[in-house]
Amino acid sequence: MTRPYIFCHMITSIDGKIDGTHKKLPERGLNALDFYQIAFGENAHYRTDAWLSGRATSEAAFTKNREPDVDKDAAPVPEGDYIAETDLPKYYVSVDPSGRLAWESNNLQYRDTKAHIIEVLTEKASNEYKAMLRKLNISYVIAGQDTLNYELLMEKLTDLFHIKTLMLGGGGVLNWSFIQAGLCDEVSIMMAPFADGSASTHALFQTKEGLSTDIPVAFDLDHVEKRENGGVWLRYKVKK
Ligand SMILES: NC(=O)c1ccc[n+]([C@@H]2O[C@H](COP(=O)([O-])OP(=O)(O)OC[C@H]3O[C@@H](n4cnc5c(N)ncnc54)[C@H](OP(=O)(O)O)[C@@H]3O)[C@@H](O)[C@H]2O)c1
Known part of the structure; x- marks a missing residue:
């Protein structure tokens, strides 16, 4: 199949949540900007088309x-x-x-x-x-x-x-359905220093009936980096 290089890039709390009341915290704002720069900034790591x-x-x-x-x-x-x-x-x-x-x-x-x-x-x-x-x-x-x-x-x-590099930008349902379909090469996570403990908010990956199942997937750790605002940037390759 001809397809772009696909990476999933998300900002999460330390418990892997992608939304919730933690969004109000200043730590979220600072890390969200860092997260943005990695995929869209002037010196971005990815060439996101x-x-x-x-x-x-x-x-x-x-x-x-x-x-x-x-x-x-x-x-x-x-x-x-x-x-x-x-x-x-x-x-x-x-x-x-x-x-x-x-x-x-x-x-x-x-x-x-x-x-x-x-x-x-x-x-x-x-x-x-x-x-x-x-x-x-x-x-x-x-x-x-x-x-x-x-x-x-x-x-x-x-x-x-002519899209050559495609980012999966959430939410958890979309991300997981593409991973399950074999359409994700790499996962990039900005894990930022906050949490709110909510039991009802969305996680980084989520199944949805009719779209995806819970077949487990393994990853190879590729990169770990401490960032300026207390975030940790993690990159994993998706094991085929
Ligand atoms: N922290 C972050 O970096 C970040 C990034 C993005 C989003 N978010 C948060 O994530 C939350 C939403 O996430 P979510 O997981 O509930 O929903 P979502 O993935 O954004 O959307 C799910 C819906 O998209 C469609 N869809 C997704 N994958 C599909 C597939 N493979 N095949 C067909 N349809 C597909 C379906 O639409 P239909 O129901 O219309 O069929 C599905 O119900 C929001 O609160 C948002 O703020 C956070």
């Missing part, structure tokens, strides 16, 4: 609880993918199989990184949702009938968008 996020993460970070502004009477859109023109240097790849996210423009801003949005849909997405994306000039690819066809997605990201 694109980052991939699950639908829940996109909702939490960008589209909030809005409803997509669709036209129920939209004319039928042409079959297949839609590739919009962009001169932005990076892509935000949004895994949204049913077409639920309420985007309002075709790009987003993460700190000082601006990226063009690519929606990853399946055949479940409605004509009216695809019409909305076209109107907003948001690229979309169809990868699968009801469930995600990983191989097809990899092919499209490579051939249509």
